[in-house]
Amino acid sequence: MSPIVAEQCQFQPLTAKDYKxxxxxxxxxxxxxxxxxxxxxxxxxxxxxxxTYLMTISGIGCxxxxxxxxxxxxxxxxxxxxxxxxxGAQLARPELTTLVVGGDGDGFxxxxxxxxxxxxxxxxxxxxxxxxxxxxxxxxxxSPTSAQxxxxxxxxxxxxxxxxxPLLYMLTYGATYVAQGSATKPKSCxxxxxxxxxxxxxxxxxxxxxxxxFNKVDTLGYFKSMVQNIPEDHDIHxxxxxxxxxxxxxxxxxxxxxxxxxxxxxxxxxxxLVTRVDGTPDYDLRQVIDLSRx
Ligand code: SF4
Ligand code: MG
Numbered sequence: 001m002s003p004i005v006a007e008q009c010q011f012q013p014l015t016a017k018d019y020k021x022x023x024x025x026x027x028x029x030x031x032x033x034x035x036x037x038x039x040x041x042x043x044x045x046x047x048x049x050x051x052t053y054l055m056t057i058s059g060i061g062c063x064x065x066x067x068x069x070x071x072x073x074x075x076x077x078x079x080x081x082x083x084x085x086x087x088g089a090q091l092a093r094p095e096l097t098t099l100v101v102g103g104d105g106d107g108f109x110x111x112x113x114x115x116x117x118x119x120x121x122x123x124x125x126x127x128x129x130x131x132x133x134x135x136x137x138x139x140x141x142x143s144p145t146s147a148q149x150x151x152x153x154x155x156x157x158x159x160x161x162x163x164x165x166p167l168l169y170m171l172t173y174g175a176t177y178v179a180q181g182s183a184t185k186p187k188s189c190x191x192x193x194x195x196x197x198x199x200x201x202x203x204x205x206x207x208x209x210x211x212x213x214f215n216k217v218d219t220l221g222y223f224k225s226m227v228q229n230i231p232e233d234h235d236i237h238x239x240x241x242x243x244x245x246x247x248x249x250x251x252x253x254x255x256x257x258x259x260x261x262x263x264x265x266x267x268x269x270x271x272x273l274v275t276r277v278d279g280t281p282d283y284d285l286r287q288v289i290d291l292s293r294x
Contacts, residue, residue, distance in 0.1 A: 013048070014044075014045050014048050014049075014051075015045050016038070016041035016042050016044075016045045017041075018045065018051065018071065019040070019041045019044050019045060019051060019070055019071050019072075020041065020069065020070070020071060021068060021069050021070055021071045022071075023068050023069055024069070025037060025065075025066075025069045026065070027062060027065075028211075028212065028213045029212075030210070030212040030220070031062070031136075031209070031210070031211060031212065031213070032130065032132060032183030032184075032207070032208070032209030032210040032211070032220075033062065033063055033066065033130055033183070033209055034183075035183035035184075035186045035189060035209070036063075036066070036128065036130055036183055036189060036207050036209055037066055037069055037070070038186055038190070039181070039186055039189035039190035039192075039193050039207075040066070040070065040099070040101075040128065040190075040193055041070075042190040042194075043190050043191075043193035043194035043196075043197055044197070046190070046194050047194060047197055047198060049097050049197065051071040051072050052073075053095065053096050053097060054071075054072035054073065054096065054097045054099065055072060055073045055074065055075070055086075055089060055093070055096050055097070055098055055099070056070055056072040056073070056074045056075075056099045056100075056101065057074065057075045057077060057082045057085055057086040057089065057098065057099070057100050057101075058074075058075075058076055058077065058082050058100065058101050058102055059077055059078065059079050059080050059081055059082040059102045059106040059107075059110070059111060060076075060078070060079035060080075060106055060110075060137065061079075061102060061103040061105060061106045061135070061136065061137045062103065062130075062136040062137045062211075063101060063102055063103040063106070063129075063130035063132075063136075063209070064076065064082070064101065064102050064103065064106060064137075066101045067101065072099070073096075075089070079106060079110045079111070080106050080107070080109070080110030080111030080112070080113075080114070081111060081114070082100050082101075082102050082106070082111065083100060083107075083111055083114035083115060083117075083118050083127065084111075084114045086098050086100045086118075086123070086125050087114075087117075087118060087121070087123045087125070087266075090123055090124055090125050090266075090267065091123075091266065091267055091270065094124065094267040097126075097197060098124065098125035098126070099125070099126050099128065099197070100125055100126065100127045100128070101127075101128050101129075101130070102127075102128075102129060102130070103129065103130050103131070103132065103135075103136070103143075104129065104130075104131045104132065104133060104134075104143045104144060104145040104166070105134075105135040105141075105143040105144065107127075107129050107166075108143070108144040108145065108164055108166065108169075109143060109144045112144070115169065115170075115173070116169075116173040118175075118202050119170055119173035119174045119175040119202050119204070120173050120174045121202070121266045122174070122176055122201040122202050122263050122264065122265050122266055123201075123202050123265065123266045123267075124200060124201055124202070124265040124266065124267055124268075125202065125203075126193070126196040126197050126199070126203045126204075126205070127202070127203070127204050127205070128193060128196070128205045128207060129166065129204070129205070129206050129207065130183075130207050130209040131145055131166060131206050131207060131208055131209060132208075132209050132210060132211035132215065132219065133145045133146045133147065133150070133163070133211075133215065133219065134146060134150075134152065134211050134214050134215055135214075136211045136213065136214055139153065139214065140152050140153050140213075140214030140216075141153055141154040141155075142154055142155045142159040142161075144163065144164040145163050145164055145166065146159055146161075146163055147159075147163055148160065148161065148162055148163065150216075151216050152214070152216065165246065165247070165249055166204075166206045167180055167206060167245075167246035167249070167254075167258060168243065168246045168247060170204045170206075171239065171242055171243055171246055171258070171259055172243075174202075175202050175203070175204045175259075176199065176201040176202055176203070176259075176260065176261045176262070176263055177195070177196055177199040177201065177202070177203035177204065177257075177259070177260050177261075178203075178204050178242065178246075178257075178258045178259045178260075179192040179195065179196065179203075179204070179205045179206070179256065179257045179258060180192075180205070180206045180207070180208070180253070180254055180255055180256070180258065181193075181205060181206070181207045181208070181255060182207065182208040182209075182223055182227045182253070182255055183207060183208060183209040183210060183223075184208075184210075184220065184223055184224050184227065185227065185255060188229075188255055188256070189207055192205050192256070192257065193205055195257060195260075199260065200262070200265055201261075201262075201263060201265045202265075208223045208227065208253060210223060223253065226252055226253040227252075227253045227254075227255050228252045228253065228254060228255065229254075229255050229256055230245055230254045230255065230256035230257070230258065234256075234258075236257050236258065236259055236260045237259075237260065237261065238259075239259060239261075242258040242259035245258050246258055
């Protein structure tokens with residue numbers, strides 16, 4: 001279902017400031033998440049998504065605080081469970097735009113069991129993951145995306161585990177929109193989030209976002225030196241090419257849209273199923289909820 005846009009609401013015309021909740025972000029100075037939220041504001045404004053038809057769902061972590069700073073309906077859920085809650089909420093109210101935000105620890109460690117299922121089911125939501133390769137809120141522990149030999153409070157002699165590659169993960173499990181942005185490139189971030197919100201199905205945007213407080217190495221400098229735009233001749237509909245691009249993150253960090261595909265979203269398949277079984281898609285709450293209310 002297409003996002004509800006400004007023509008259908010009383011708030012037009014919308015600009016980025018119309019999506020600010022009035023609570024200023026409390027992230028540390030220099031945190032990459034400041035850049036990410038500006039990208040979210042811009043993407044929403046560009047698409048003119050009605051804030052009263054927007055739900056933002058997060059788990060736990062510094063990045064999971066983002067909904068407080070965004071004008072939308074919101075749920076700050078349990079650690080790692082944002083995706084599961086969002087899946088249920090999206091099925092109940094498929095006409096709303098569903099945005100999930102969180103971090104690498106929340107998404108891939110505590111919430112790691114939910115990520116594949118959002119992708120394979122093609123839940124119609126956008127997941128923006130702020131990947132700073134560390135647990136920030138709990139003051140600096142190695143996360144699933146931390147590079148090998150990361151020195152942190154839990155790994156004072158360096159971590160021994162190989163990091164998880166979020167792009168390969170999402171491509172492999174069937175996500176239909178997979179992109180990577182960098183907080184060092186705010187315009188590109190906004191464009192990728194906009195494309196994700198406009199996509200029907202499960203859209204995943206991994207954003208490299210430095211944590212100057214707990215990354216013990218210069219992650220901002222590392223990201224700046226390693227990011228590289230995906231070549232313009234890359235075929236975003238070719239999964240094999242996307243896997244190749246995603247598989248070389250140690251040499252270069254690809255920025256841009258890796259893959260996009262069209263496939264029925266979960267709520268569409270549910271509607272078809274219910275119609276096929278008894279002809280009454282009565283799980284669709286649009287039939288019983290008055291959508292004209294503000
Ligand atoms: Fe950002 Fe790190 Fe500060 Fe958390 S601790 S707000 S991730 S800089
Ligand atoms: Mg993190």
